[in-house]
Amino acid sequence: MIIGFDDTDSKTAGMCTTYLGALMVEEIPLPADQVTPYLLRLNPNVRFKTRGNAAVSLRFELGRKETDEMWRICCDLLEEFAVFDDENTNPGIVFLSEEQASGLRGELEAFSLRAVRDFITIDETKKFLKKHNIKHRGYKNGRGLIGALAAASFAFNGLIDWTYEFIAYRKPENWEEKRSLDEETVWTADTASYPRTWDTVDHQNNQIVFSPHGPDPVLFGIRGSDQSAIKDAFTIVRSEPIDRYLMYTTNQGTDMHITKTNIADAKEGRSYKIGGRVTAPPHTIRGGHVIFTVEDGSERVDCAAYEPTKNFRDLIRRLAVGDLVTVYGAFMDRTVNLEKIRIDSLRPRMVVRNPRCGCGKRMKSAGKNQGYRCKKCRTKSDLPEIVETDPGITVGVYETPPVARRHLAKPLIRCNSEKKNIYPSR
Ligand SMILES: [Zn+2]
Incomplete structure (x- = not known):
């Protein structure tokens, strides 16, 4: 059986949908290795979204009677912990049986991919659930049903590419307190496990990036490609007491949100890979954002390295008219928000x-x-x-630093296999 849920947290009041996942896992009467928790990042450009637009699903096998009992327990937990008084929190929970999902494999796959790359309405989701008689509960306007169904679909169909995130949670009595971490051990954990873990710290910007700020249950999350390296890193970190933890399989760091397009066909709010020629040189605008223009034969488009991308902007400033590049990022307000850039050739x-x-x-x-x-x-x-x-740059692939990385963006350290000219930011 698969349980998917979403939109239980709040930007202001704390909570985190992944924490609810950890609570539910503990209620499942099975050994931990027989439950697979998924953390799915959906379209990061959706306006109404939870922090990071993350949904969670759990896949496990139980007998008929226990299954009904688990559904009840999960709904109870959601109702107890979701932040209902935040007007932007609209939880949804979905139950998919293996048998039911088998008959809908194609539809579920299409739905979940669209949730990452495109937009899906609440109405459309409710119709889908009704039409296929999928057990669900939507609270308030039910927006969470979109992510809940998408996450459940991914758990059933599996991910083409995936990474892991190990999330450690704080004791509830500490949620309002400042996080207590022994920073030295965090840097040591990174050194010991990189490149099998990433985005724990940002060396160039001298910052710890694996720990959120604000009043929520997450103490930190260790991302990586290798579960044992992640666990090794975890044992090195010294911190305030840890309440519970969970290893999620996730589509983070996979570029699942990116599709190829030409500029004329780009649609607002999607994320793209676009190849073209630089037609207007980079210039810095107010706020420290760096903008340049690319043209691909169909149209031209502005590309932006925003201020939070820090040292990445120094590279972008060295581009010149005539350079051939491939840009990766979200298409927002008719501007590509750079996540990565491949410099294909440099004009002398x-x-x-x-x-x-x-x-x-x-x-x-x-x-x-x-x-x-x-x-x-x-x-x-x-x-x-x-x-x-000297142009001060070379042909190759470059990325924004860990401090500015979007959850779905594939870190270049994962692309390092055989290709050359790849410059991971660390
Ligand atoms: Zn002379």
Whole structure:
């Protein structure tokens, strides 16, 4: 059986849908290794969303009678812990039996992919659930049913690509307190487990990034490709008492949200990979955001490295008109919000300057359209000197630093297998 749920938390009042997942897992009368918890990140550009737009599902096998009992327990837990008084919290919970899901494999797959890449309405979701007679409960406007069904669908069909996140939770009496972590041990844990874990710390920006801020149950989350490396890292970290923890299988760090398009066909709120030529050079606007323009033969589009992407902007500033690039990111307000960039080719950087005279001195301009003249020996020249300079970047793939990484964005460290010219940010 599969239980999926979403939209139980609140931006302001704390709680976290993954915490509810951990509570439910403890109620399932099975050994821990017989339950697979999934943490699914859905379209990050959805306006009404929970923090990070995450939904959770649990897959396990129980007898008929115990199954009915588990459904009741899960609904009770959701009703006890969901933040109902936040107007933006609209929980949903879905129950899928293996038998039922088997008959709907294709529809479920299409639904879950659309929830990551596109937009799905509450109405459409309710119709789908009704039509296929899928057990569910939607609370308030029922928006959480979208993520609940998407998460349940992924748990049934499996993920084409996945990573893990091990989440450690705080004791409820500490939720309002400042998090207590021995920072030194966090850096040590990163050193011991990178690159099989990532985004624990950000070296370039000298920051710990695996721990949220604000009043919620999450103490920290360790992301990685290898469960044993993650557990090793966990044993190194010293912190305030840990209440419980759970290893989630997740679509984080997979680029599942990205599809290829040309600029003319790009639709607002989706995330894309777009290849093109730089047609307007990078410039920094108010707030420290860096913008440049790319054209692909169908249309042109602005691309932005926003201020929070920190050192990534230094790289973007070195692009020049004529460079060929492939940009990756969300298409919002007709601007690509850069998550990654592949520099495919660099146009030679030519600098025009006054020529050097045979006597060694740099010539001066002799006046408009008058060429150049040496002040020392009076030698004249009609032609300036044209030299190629170092662009300060090389062809290759670059990414935003861990401190600015979106949950779904695939870290370059995961792409390191055989390709060259990959520059993971750490
Ligand atoms: Zn001279």
